[in-house]
């Protein structure tokens with residue numbers, strides 16, 4: 412079977428060998444094993460999950476691809492409707508419903524999960540919404556699509572972001588094209604304005620927590636390269652990009668990150684997090700990322 416669905420997870424199997432494993436908790440992709448076009452013999456893991464990650468649904472997973480909705484910020488910087496939500500919102504810590512298989516053929520395996528307000532969500536968030544997460548596995552690429560529907564009359568304002576932990580030697584990674592882009596540097600508590608990126612390629616050799624704004628329009632493409640490897644990340648309707656790696660300076664304070672784990676990934680996070688998506692009543696919005704192997 413190309414799709415295995417158990418109580419708590421789903422496994423997608425592509426006929427050419429790649430696999431994706433995800434938890435219903437958070438619609439959280441835990442693993443993506445794939446071959447790259449430049450090295451078709453090697454089927455290997457492309458995401459990082461901490462050896463100390465909690466996988467029983469009692470806390471968000473450290474690693475993989477968490478989905479951020481409806482809030483990226485935490486109080487006091489959050490939208491008034493998000494004042495009871497923690498950092499990164501609730502989508503990553505709710506159990507989603509397996510909806511259906513969308514494609515299952517020689518080229519593509521795709522499924523859809525859904526999330527609507529639960530009693531737990533209603534305790535902290537009063538707005539109505541329908542979410543769908545579409546996960547599409549192809550021979551050398553993985554696509555995440557988040558669909559948001561606003562069934563109410565009033566506009567819905569939200570953040571959305573894919574918090575991808577891309578397995579890579581973090582000290583050797585370079586991310587482009589960000590030169591000239593404005594960013595909020597969350598590591599610099601003394602400076603609250605926006606900085607301008609001066610580097611051709613952005614590295615994460617030091618603790619990095621940068622929220623770049625307007626790095627893409629309706630579509631965008633980023634390159635993440637390291638010696639001997641790399642990925643392209645193509646986006647739709649996700650205008651901003653967060654680059655995060657805590658390195659030795661902050662990594663030990665991230666309790667569920669294994670010792671030295673910060674050396675094994677870079678978080679490249681396409682999102683809409685500077686300002687809000689404003690979705691009129693009765694309408695839907697779709698944001699997506701496609702990670703392609705070099």
Ligand SMILES: O=P(O)(O)OC[C@H]1O[C@@H](O)[C@H](O)[C@@H](O)[C@@H]1O
Nearest residue numbers: 498499574597620621653655680
């Ligand atoms: O620990 P969390 O909630 O998964 O967040 C990890 C990091 O995620 C990044 O997106 C944020 O910019 C960082 O500030 C944050 O530390």
